[in-house]
Amino acid sequence: MHTQPSKIDTDISRVRQCYIDGMAKFHCQLLLFSRYRHELFSALMLEHSLNFQGLVIQNTSCEGTLDKIEIPLCQELRRFDVANPSEQALARFNFFKDYISRARDLFFHKSKKVLIVTERYYYFNRRPLRGMERIVFYQLPSHPDLYCEFINMASSRIMKHLLALLLLLRFASAYLGPKMGLQNQCDDGKTNLYVDWNPTDFTTYTCMDEPYPLREDIAPFFHELKAKNASYDPKKDVVYHKCMTETIQYDESPPLRPNWARYGEYLYVPEQRWLHNLEHGSIILLYHPCVDQNELQKLRHIVTSCLYRHVITPYNKLTKDRPFALISWGAMLGMGSVEENTVVSFIKEHARVAPEDLSKDGIYDQFLIHPAAVVSDEMDNQLCPSLDY
Structure with a gap:
């Protein structure tokens, strides 16, 4: 959009000098719209929004989606910490691998069934899943509603034993807000x-x-x-x-x-x-x-x-x-x-x-x-x- 065309068929006298000098990218607006907040969206704006003045990222209020869960269950948040955000992928995988080691062994000996579902596959196919006893969320879903949808598919006969486990780290606040809601909207320690x-x-x-x-x-x-x-x-x-x-x-x-x-x-x-x-x-x-x-x-x-x-x-x-x-x-x-x-x-x-x-x-x-x-x-x-x- 901001590159110089190979064939010039316009009146150069009508083009501003800053555009000819390749400065157009500093005199434009970058608008990004999304239904949900996401940490990658903020990174995209900070990296590619080059306009010389003014940067606005709206931090919308999040009421959370946990009230959409229809069945009683234990929700467990397992937090692990890393010093650098670039290390989180490997740390998350190792944590996940160690946590499900017993389930992997039972699966290997054919005494336990394990199903791995990606968020992308479920989002586009919406296949019903039955008989779930434990749900391990490898990370927070990008779409907040999917967290509740997965839990609500559990069978009512095993509700007493149902457990939803979520792997969490401190760099996931942008994911966590839409699910849990933002506490400052609920309780800022100053109001009411x-x-x-x-x-x-x-x-x-x-x-x-x-x-x-x-x-x-x-x-x-x-x-x-x-x-x-x-x-x-x-x-x-x-x-x-x-x-x-x-x-x-x-x-x-x-x-x-x-x-x-x-x-x-x-x-x-x-x-x-x-x-x-x-x-x-x-x-x-x-x-x-x-x-x-x-x-x-x-x-x-x-x-x-x-x-x-x-x-x-x-x-x-x-x-x-x-x-x-x-x-x-x-x-x-x-x-x-x-x-x-x-x-x-x-x-x-x-x-x-x-x-x-x-x-x-x-x-x-x-x-x-x-x-x-x-x-x-x-x-x-x-x-x-x-x-x-």
């Missing part, structure tokens, strides 16, 4: 915060009674779901999120807000936020606003010396007998006074035992007083390094 609590209600973080006395005569109360159910595995719990347009009322499997709290100490943070921190293996320090401040400082020092992934907040639903509590995913320690060895033992045993062992900090930070400091490393690979009990 009154849905969870009224920020003007100072009683949530203010002592409205006489200071509570220490109860050294009351033994700590320990509750763990594993003690109730020996088969319970906190790392296999399935949780879901609710947007800020909906209220949350808790039951045995509580929903969470999509964006968790930044690690650190707060004037107050509602449970809808710190419950999501628990999902990532954090320890939550709760205390009644009327507790003894010296005892609180002792507990605060232990927690902040043990791990980076912690949240400290008042919680006025704690009892007068046990106004201190440490919470992890699936376990709780309630105390009338602080026993250092008990606290350290609880943290070492229950920190990082959760569905997702993630160190990424949250974006919710309303009334954050002191951001958390890294202790051993961001993953808290060494818990309580300066405390030996």
Whole structure:
């Protein structure tokens, strides 16, 4: 389009000099339209859009397609990381090969059937697939609706055992948005915060009674779901999120807000936020606003010396007998006074035992007083390094 023609049959005097000099490519517009967002489209614009001024790439809002899934199932996201995007193809293949090694062996001995379907083949043929028990998505489909279509083809008789596994890496955000939706449309950590609590209600973080006395005569109360159910595995719990347009009322499997709290100490943070921190293996320090401040400082020092992934907040639903509590995913320690060895033992045993062992900090930070400091490393690979009990 911008090359000089072999035969010149136009009036050169009418042609602008910049076109004759081969500069036309810098004085044009490149428009690309697509139904879906794709990382390759952005790369195409950045590489081939040479106009000297102005570059616009519309970042459309994505509501997600997960609500189109018609059957209950476990959806598992397996994330693997690579240092360079150019290494992702080989890393993905090796991860996939290792994951299905048992299925390959069963297939080789003719005791298991395996079907490999490409997105391109299914998109143009739309053949119904029956009897699926496990669906492994090698990568996110380019067409978001195909993720739900594959799952909905599963047989209803094996729904209890159906598993959809998705291989994911951090460079796949352009693919992930159309499937899962963009969290900033659902919860940006700033909007509609009154849905969870009224920020003007100072009683949530203010002592409205006489200071509570220490109860050294009351033994700590320990509750763990594993003690109730020996088969319970906190790392296999399935949780879901609710947007800020909906209220949350808790039951045995509580929903969470999509964006968790930044690690650190707060004037107050509602449970809808710190419950999501628990999902990532954090320890939550709760205390009644009327507790003894010296005892609180002792507990605060232990927690902040043990791990980076912690949240400290008042919680006025704690009892007068046990106004201190440490919470992890699936376990709780309630105390009338602080026993250092008990606290350290609880943290070492229950920190990082959760569905997702993630160190990424949250974006919710309303009334954050002191951001958390890294202790051993961001993953808290060494818990309580300066405390030996």
